[in-house]
Amino acid sequence: MTVAYQLFIDGKWRDASDGATMPAINPYNQEVHGTVPIATAGDVDDALRAARRAFDTGWSKTTPGARAKLLYRVADLLDADADRMAMLETTDNGKVIRETGSQMGYAARIFRYYAAWADKTHGAVIPLDQADTLDFTIREPYGVVATITAWNSPVAILTNTLPAALAAGNCVVVKPSEHASVTTIEMIRLCEQAGFPAGVVNVVTGAAETGRALTSSTLVDKISFTGSPGVGRAIAGAASANLKPVALELGGKSPNIVFDDCDFDRALVGALAGIFGATGQTCIAGSRLLVQRGVYDRMVEGLAVRAGQIVLGDPRDPKTEMGTAANEPQFARILSFIEAAKTDGAKLVAGGGRAEGPGLEKGYFIQPTIFADVKNDMKVAAEEIFGPVLSIIPFDDEEEAVAIGNDTPYGLASGIWSQDINRCMRMIRAIKSGVVWVNTYRVAAPQAPFGGMKDSGFGRVRGEAGILEWTQVKNVMIDFSGDKRDPFAMKF
Numbered sequence: 001m002t003v004a005y006q007l008f009i010d011g012k013w014r015d016a017s018d019g020a021t022m023p024a025i026n027p028y029n030q031e032v033h034g035t036v037p038i039a040t041a042g043d044v045d046d047a048l049r050a051a052r053r054a055f056d057t058g059w060s061k062t063t064p065g066a067r068a069k070l071l072y073r074v075a076d077l078l079d080a081d082a083d084r085m086a087m088l089e090t091t092d093n094g095k096v097i098r099e100t101g102s103q104m105g106y107a108a109r110i111f112r113y114y115a116a117w118a119d120k121t122h123g124a125v126i127p128l129d130q131a132d133t134l135d136f137t138i139r140e141p142y143g144v145v146a147t148i149t150a151w152n153s154p155v156a157i158l159t160n161t162l163p164a165a166l167a168a169g170n171c172v173v174v175k176p177s178e179h180a181s182v183t184t185i186e187m188i189r190l191c192e193q194a195g196f197p198a199g200v201v202n203v204v205t206g207a208a209e210t211g212r213a214l215t216s217s218t219l220v221d222k223i224s225f226t227g228s229p230g231v232g233r234a235i236a237g238a239a240s241a242n243l244k245p246v247a248l249e250l251g252g253k254s255p256n257i258v259f260d261d262c263d264f265d266r267a268l269v270g271a272l273a274g275i276f277g278a279t280g281q282t283c284i285a286g287s288r289l290l291v292q293r294g295v296y297d298r299m300v301e302g303l304a305v306r307a308g309q310i311v312l313g314d315p316r317d318p319k320t321e322m323g324t325a326a327n328e329p330q331f332a333r334i335l336s337f338i339e340a341a342k343t344d345g346a347k348l349v350a351g352g353g354r355a356e357g358p359g360l361e362k363g364y365f366i367q368p369t370i371f372a373d374v375k376n377d378m379k380v381a382a383e384e385i386f387g388p389v390l391s392i393i394p395f396d397d398e399e400e401a402v403a404i405g406n407d408t409p410y411g412l413a414s415g416i417w418s419q420d421i422n423r424c425m426r427m428i429r430a431i432k433s434g435v436v437w438v439n440t441y442r443v444a445a446p447q448a449p450f451g452g453m454k455d456s457g458f459g460r461v462r463g464e465a466g467i468l469e470w471t472q473v474k475n476v477m478i479d480f481s482g483d484k485r486d487p488f489a490m491k492f
Contacts (some may be wrong), residue, residue: 003034005185007043007205010050011198017043020172022207024182027324027331028315028363034092036181039204041213045200048219051144051171054199059171059430060141064119069113071163073194075108081190082108085155085183087316093151093177093180095278095363096315100155105482106444107159107187110462113446114163117467121168124373129394129490139471141154141169142221142245146214148235149175150226151279151326154184154388160450160461161247162187163225168470170221171200175214178207178229179327195305211235215480218242222470226283227400228384229455247459247469249283249451251384252412254433255405256441257395260294262417263439268302270441271390274415276310276368277442279322280388281330283456284413286441288374288381289392290401296394300349302373302392307350307368313359318321324364331364334387338369341380345347346391346416377403384410398423402430411453434460 005024015021016037024034039047045405078085082104089100123137145163155175165172170177176184188203194377204210214239215223225235226249232250237244237245256274258267274286315323324332351367366388374381381391395401405414414433418424424438428436434452437443444450449463459469484490 002032003033005036005182007039008188008203009036009047016040019455022178024092026091027326030362034182036205039210044204044210044213047173047204048144048217050199051173051202051282052219054197055143055171058197059200060169067120067167068115068245070194070196071111071167074190075111077193078104078108078188085186089155092182093326093434094315096320097325098318099278103153103156107155108360110159110165110446114167116469117298118167119470134478136476138474140474142472144220145170146220146482147224148175148211151180154180155187157226158184158187164467165470168467170470174203175211176205177230181205204259215239220244232457235350248457250455250457251253251283252410252456253288253384253408253453254284254286254413255288255290256415257290257401257405258299259418260292261419264295267417271303272306274441275390276322276388281326281386284442286415289390291392292398293394299394303370306349307370310368312365314356315380325366334385335379336383337389341371344378347373376407406432409455412456
């Protein structure tokens with residue numbers, strides 16, 4: 001059955017003003033399972049004005065406790081609806097059900113985490129040199145904020161920002177990726193059911209034009225974007241023209257570094273998880289596996305064997321380990337990188353093309369692919385692929401590992417595999433990335449801040465840092481001396 005989805009603006013569900021829609025396509029079987037509206041610039045403006053009215057007339061005056069109650073309700077509703085939401089996301093973007101199922105529970109945890117933060121984003125009293133002046137800070141919301149999310153994990157990425165922004169007291173306009181919009185729409189439906197007032201949460205769907213209307217508007221007080229560096233730069237440019245702050249998470253080319261003294265079996269599993277989990281379509285993918293020469297051949301052989309055993313199939317089947325590329329453009333992009341690696345002389349040791357076989361005929365399936373003896377300046381190692389393609393690069397010592405690991409414009413995540421704590425501590429300090437995993441990979445927690453360095457963006461989600469992103473600091477000075485002062489000299 002095909003579902004006709006709608007925009008949610010000012011507490012009401014409605015079609016795009018010109019009636020335009022786009023199909024929601026299952027990447028496993030190419031079936032259209034829904035239609036999604038393409039919001040016009042006028043629709044976006046309506047959503048932003050609704051958010052502004054809601055903020056000015058009521059939401060900005062709500063108590064932290066009232067906001068927390070609503071966030072807790074969303075968490076409860078999501079828990080109750082998790083199975084349906086997981087199946088819907090798997091249908092919409094091809095991610096395996098064994099991950100989307102756990103992501104829904106994780107998203108509910110983040111809502112509860114920020115519900116608990118709602119009454120804890122307080123300021124501080126600051127002691128001054130002036131004994132007759134009281135100085136303190138207040139943390140206030142920005143007002144109307146926009147959050148633009150990616151197609152690879154729509155609900156998980158949305159909950160990196162939405163509950164924190166709401167807990168801090170902002171009103172929000174959400175724009176999901178045109179390649180996977182339906183679970184975001186359903187998440188906003190849960191917010192409606194939880195009882196958020198009209199205009200506090202809005203969703204506009206569409207492609208680039210919709211996004212540009214949102215990010216170029218003077219009605220937006222802050223923008224959060226998750227996606228590619230190219231689009232991130234364009235959004236930052238549009239926001240800067242209006243002097244609006246942005247938070248950007250723009251992907252990575254993360255080094256997963258394996259030393260000779262590692263727990264080999266754990267490191268092998270970590271390498272697999274880092275690149276083939278979520279079909280490699282994750283910003284934190286450990287797509288560059290740096291392996292010290294003492295275990296290099298063993299690691300290459302072990303990964304090649306294990307990659308050939310990965311179960312591909314219907315992402316809705318719990319037995320499936322790796323699903324499809326999320327959409328046709330991404331499928332073509334991944335294949336082009338594989339061909340470029342072959343041309344550049346990388347050694348293909350597993351996969352290398354489109355996956356074929358029973359049940360795979362219609363889907364955007366790609367073989368789990370591994371290239372060995374890769375040089376860091378090859379295209380396959382230098383550019384983000386966002387797919388199940390691993391580059392294995394040998395190194396001799398710590399110094400070389402650091403040099404190779406940091407030789408990238410990105411700085412989102414990294415992994416270190418060693419049983420030498422001194423080495424691990426040195427590497428943690430030396431690697432330039434916002435997240436460092438030691439003897440594990442691809443792990444997240446609501447309490448742990450996440451974000452990148454360099455071209456991977458700036459700003460943080462999750463943890464205390466995640467809610468502080470959505471507040472501004474106001475300083476207050478109260479002079480209680482009663483003294484007159486010189487009006488022509490600033491008081492210090």
